[in-house]
Amino acid sequence: MVEEPILEIRSLHLSFGGIKCLSDISFDVFDKGLLAIIGPNGAGKTAMLNCISGFYRPQQGKILFKGKDLTRLPSHQIAKLGIGRTFQNLAVYAGASTIDNLLAGRHFHTKENIFAQAFWFGPAMKEEMKQRLFVEEIIDFLEIEPSRYSIVGSLPYGIRKRIELGRALAMEPDLLLLDEPMAGMNLEEKEDIARFILDIHELRKIPIILIEHDMGMVMDIAQRIVVLDLGKKIAEGDPDQIKSNPTVIKAYLGE
Amino acid sequence: MWRPSGLFHVNYSQEIAFVQTPFQWVMLVLGLFVTFALPLFIPLDALNFFIKAFITITAVLGLTLLTGNCGQISLGHTAFMAVGAFVGAPLLNQGVPLILCLIMAGLAGGIVGLIFGLPALRIKGFYLAFATLAAFYVIRFILIHYFGGVVGHNVPPPSILGFSFNSDFRIYYLIASTCFAMTYFTKNITRCKWGRAFIAIRDHDIAANTLGVNVYFYKLMAFFIGCFYAGVAGLVLSIYMGWASVDHYSLTNCIWYLGMIIVGGMHSISGAYLGVFFILGIEEMGIVIAPKLAELFPQLAGSMIGAVPIIFVGLVLVLFIMIEPRGLVHRWEIIKTSIRIFPFSN
Numbered sequence: 001m002v003e004e005p006i007l008e009i010r011s012l013h014l015s016f017g018g019i020k021c022l023s024d025i026s027f028d029v030f031d032k033g034l035l036a037i038i039g040p041n042g043a044g045k046t047a048m049l050n051c052i053s054g055f056y057r058p059q060q061g062k063i064l065f066k067g068k069d070l071t072r073l074p075s076h077q078i079a080k081l082g083i084g085r086t087f088q089n090l091a092v093y094a095g096a097s098t099i100d101n102l103l104a105g106r107h108f109h110t111k112e113n114i115f116a117q118a119f120w121f122g123p124a125m126k127e128e129m130k131q132r133l134f135v136e137e138i139i140d141f142l143e144i145e146p147s148r149y150s151i152v153g154s155l156p157y158g159i160r161k162r163i164e165l166g167r168a169l170a171m172e173p174d175l176l177l178l179d180e181p182m183a184g185m186n187l188e189e190k191e192d193i194a195r196f197i198l199d200i201h202e203l204r205k206i207p208i209i210l211i212e213h214d215m216g217m218v219m220d221i222a223q224r225i226v227v228l229d230l231g232k233k234i235a236e237g238d239p240d241q242i243k244s245n246p247t248v249i250k251a252y253l254g255e
Numbered sequence: 256m257w258r259p260s261g262l263f264h265v266n267y268s269q270e271i272a273f274v275q276t277p278f279q280w281v282m283l284v285l286g287l288f289v290t291f292a293l294p295l296f297i298p299l300d301a302l303n304f305f306i307k308a309f310i311t312i313t314a315v316l317g318l319t320l321l322t323g324n325c326g327q328i329s330l331g332h333t334a335f336m337a338v339g340a341f342v343g344a345p346l347l348n349q350g351v352p353l354i355l356c357l358i359m360a361g362l363a364g365g366i367v368g369l370i371f372g373l374p375a376l377r378i379k380g381f382y383l384a385f386a387t388l389a390a391f392y393v394i395r396f397i398l399i400h401y402f403g404g405v406v407g408h409n410v411p412p413p414s415i416l417g418f419s420f421n422s423d424f425r426i427y428y429l430i431a432s433t434c435f436a437m438t439y440f441t442k443n444i445t446r447c448k449w450g451r452a453f454i455a456i457r458d459h460d461i462a463a464n465t466l467g468v469n470v471y472f473y474k475l476m477a478f479f480i481g482c483f484y485a486g487v488a489g490l491v492l493s494i495y496m497g498w499a500s501v502d503h504y505s506l507t508n509c510i511w512y513l514g515m516i517i518v519g520g521m522h523s524i525s526g527a528y529l530g531v532f533f534i535l536g537i538e539e540m541g542i543v544i545a546p547k548l549a550e551l552f553p554q555l556a557g558s559m560i561g562a563v564p565i566i567f568v569g570l571v572l573v574l575f576i577m578i579e580p581r582g583l584v585h586r587w588e589i590i591k592t593s594i595r596i597f598p599f600s601n
Contacts, residue, residue, distance in 0.1 A: 055466050079467035091462035095522070096454045104451040106469040117447040118440045124447065125268060132267045171466060 006031045007052070007175055012061035012233075014044075014051060021047045022058070022231045029175065029209060034201050035211045036222035038242075040251060043210045043228040046088060049177050050211075053085050054078045065175065080108050084173030086164045087178045088211075094153035098144060101152055101163050102135040107254030109134075138166045142196060158189045165196065169204075176200065177209045182217060190214065194221055196217055219243065227251065265274055271446050273439075287435075294427050304419075306427050308535050309434040310492045315512050315527045316441045317484025322513065323521035324450060325477035326457030327375050329368075331387040332485050332512055333396035337504035339364040340493035341398055343400035347494075353413040357433065357487050364486020365479040367394065372478025376471050391506060398501050407500030410493050433491055437484060441524055442516025444480065453477055454522075514572045520584030529583040534568055541567040 005012050005028035014022040022198055029035050037045045050056045050068055052063055054075035079084040084105075093101050103110075110131050116124045126130045142162045147155050152163055161181060168176060181197065182190045200206050212218050218225065219239040227235040227242060229251040235242055242248055264270045274280050294302050314336055315343030322328050347353070371390035375383055399405055412421035413429075420426045444450050452473045455463035460470050493499035511534060519530020541564030548563060549556040579586055593600060 055461070074469075075464040076467050076469045079465050083465075085465050091459045093455055093458035093462070095458050096451070100451055100454065104455045104463075104468075105466050107448060107452060107455075110448040112448045114444070114447075114449055115448065118443050120443045122274075124443075128271065128447065129267050129529065167466065 004077035005029060006033075006066060006186045007209075008062070008064040009048075009052075010064065012048075012051060012058050012063065014047060014056055014058040020131040020231050021056075022051070022146065025061075025228070025231075025233050027226050027233065027236055029207055031207055032201075032205055034197075034208045034210065034221065034223045036218045036225045037228060038212065038215070038218055038225060039228035042230070044231045045228055048180055048228070048232075049085065049179055049209070049211065052078075052177060053083060065079060079161050079171065082172075082174035083177065084168035084171040084175070085177035085182060086168050086179055087159075090157070090160050090164060092152045092160050092167070095151065097136065097149050097151055098139070098147050098155075098163055099132075099149065102138055102166050103131055106131045106135065107171075109172065111137050135170055138169050141169075141199070142166045158185055158192075161185070161193070162196070165193075169200065173206060177207050178208060178210045178212075180211055180213065180225060182212060182214055197221060273442060290431055290435075291353035291428065294424050295334030299423060302423060302427055304535065304539060306423065306430050306495055309427075309430045310488055310495065310530045311512070311515070311535065312527055313430075313434045313437050313491060314485050314488035314524075315515050315531055316437055316524065317481040317488070318512050318516055319483030319522065319524065319527045320441060320484070320555050321443065321477050322589065323516055323523075323526070324445060324457060325453040325474065325481075326379075327372070327474060327477055327481075328380065328384040328513070329387045329478075329481065330384050330506070330509055330513070331368075331371060331391035331394065332482075333489075333504040333506065334391040335364040335368045335371075335482040335485035336489030336492065337398055337501055338367045338394060338482075339489030341402050341408065341497040342486070342503070343490035344410045344493055344499040345466040347410055347413055347490075348408065353415055353429075356413070358492055359488040361483040364489060365483035365536075368482020368485065369475050369479045372475055372482075374479065375474050388506075391509065395501055395504075406499065407498055410497055410499055412497075413494060420494065423495075430491055433487065437487065438458065438524055441484075444534055445524070449473070449476070449480075457522075511568065514568065516582075517580070518572065518575045518582055523584050525587075526582050526584040529587075533583060534571070535570050538564045541565070 006027040009025055009027050012022055012025040025033075025048065037048060039045050047056060051058050052070065054070060058071055061071070065081055065083065068081065070081075081200060089211055094105060096104070099138055100151070110127060112127050116122070122255055139148060142165065144159060144162055144166065147159055152160060165178070165181060178197070182193050185193065197208065197210065198221060210218070210222065222239060224236065224238055225242045226233060227245075227248050234247045235245045237245070264275075269275065293305065314332060318329065318332055333442055339360035342363035343356045346356045346359055351359075371387065371394070374386040378386060412419050414420060418425070420429045452463070452468045455466065455468050456470055456477070457475055464470050489504065492503060496503055513529035515534045516526060517530070518533055520526030521529065545560045545563035549559045552559065575582070
């Protein structure tokens with residue numbers, strides 16, 4: 001039986017003026033898959049994610065998520081379809097507490113109307129409690145209980161990265177895009193994040209697209225790898241195939 | 256917040272409750288009692304100060320939501336107040352019930368605010384400030400030329416259930432209760448989905464977008480809600496003045512409102528209260544001191560009376576931006592923490 005891909009990228013072209021950022025990229029993400037996108041700096045990895053989450057509009061090609069084309073949808077609707085993401089540079093809400101950051105991730109799961117809210121009667125309260133309970137599970141999962149009430153702007157980098165991950169998880173996504181979740185971390189923190197990623201993938205059964213520069217980590221946790229270089233896909237396969245692929249080695253080390 | 260040891264939240268509703276400890280209940284009841292008993296004890300001058308403060312707080316709460324929480328600077332806030340007054344005053348004249356008038360004034364302010372908030376979809380920060388400044392003058396122009404703005408509208412003393420608000424003493428109750436009701440709404444909005452969406456847009460609009468927040472919609476709603484407050488405050492001010500005229504809604508006031516949220520603390524309700532009382536207090540102090548300074552420097556006397564309060568407020572604003580940009584609320588948090596952990600320092 002052939003497995004249905006959850007996300008299909010079909011011959012994607014993206015250019016800014018004369019600069020070709022992505023050309024003719026195609027790959028699939030399968031349900032329950034953990035796909036890593038790697039490549040040297042400027043290869044177009046983040047541009048790829050930005051196309052998926054609707055910040056860039058590709059000139060050609062299709063991005064099909066559960067059979068629906070994303071290329072013309074606004075970002076917030078793409079999010080509602082079930083694509084959560086984190087950013088390469090931290091994008092937490094620095095002025096709000098951890099709880100509020102995570103609750104903000106529950107945005108479109110929260111069924112509230114402003115009039116009931118303004119007067120704070122019956123259903124409003126219940127809905128808040130329900131969302132809070134869900135968020136509490138994520139806090140437990142990511143082990144950030146001590147910083148529950150802290151203002152995120154005052155927390156250390158590693159914790160903020162976790163909170164950002166938690167916020168994406170709070171959306172209950174069907175596909176998670178992680179843009180360098182381990183950038184700038186020491187080994188211990190990297191191992192923590194790797195553990196969270198594997199847990200998300202195995203326990204919550206969420207397919208993940210991961211961009212990461214730490215090759216050791218990528219080779220260890222990814223099931224499939226797509227290699228980009230200068231906007232082109234130069235290889236795709238499982239970690240062992242990629243390790244021994246001469247084109248990939250050439251892209252990284254040069255001739 | 257004073258909290259005896261051993262008093263913990265045992266469920267989530269306690270944690271986000273308006274009043275969390277018995278001590279706060281006492282303070283709330285006492286505070287309300289003092290506020291409503293105040294006119295019986297203080298002279299009319301002082302009462303006018305409080306009336307002015309409560310009207311300003313109502314308006315500034317809108318700005319707290321719009322600028323402090325959602326990050327959209329508005330230099331047209333007083334214009335939206337004027338819209339509220341100019342819609343509410345004729346309605347009051349025709350004998351429409353007061354509550355309905357307040358709601359209509361709020362809605363009018365909100366809708367006009369929403370229209371002039373449209374540039375916010377494209378521009379941010381400094382540029383938005385200028386777009387709203389333009390809005391101020393456009394609205395002022397329209398009100399003056401098409402709605403009889405210079406002459407204005409007479410506002411009859413309104414009444415609820417036969418209780419007529421026909422003196423400052425009585426109007427005080429109307430204004431204080433409006434202010435408290437609006438405070439309660441603000442608290443509720445900030446602790447729900449909408450408040451979080453506003454903060455999301457302020458702190459990182461791109462991330463907010465990827466989390467399913469329709470940034471355009473919530474920006475406009477921030478303008479609508481913020482200007483709803485302005486509309487209500489505008490009508491209340493015109494009731495107090497007995498007259499609705501564009502001259503009551505000046506640009507200077509609007510800039511001072513921004514100053515008040517800076518001095519108080521941008522994104523909290525207590526910040527709005529502290530900021531308003533602090534700035535208005537400084538202004539009053541200036542008014543008291545100015546004649547004495549004029550005696551000392553007779554050659555400057557002519558210009559001094561008007562200038563001294565403004566200089567005082569300006570000086571305070573500059574000092575706050577330099578020394579405590581996060582406002583009085585932040586300073587208060589620090590003091591609270593150091594009391595709590597007393598023998599140690601943080």
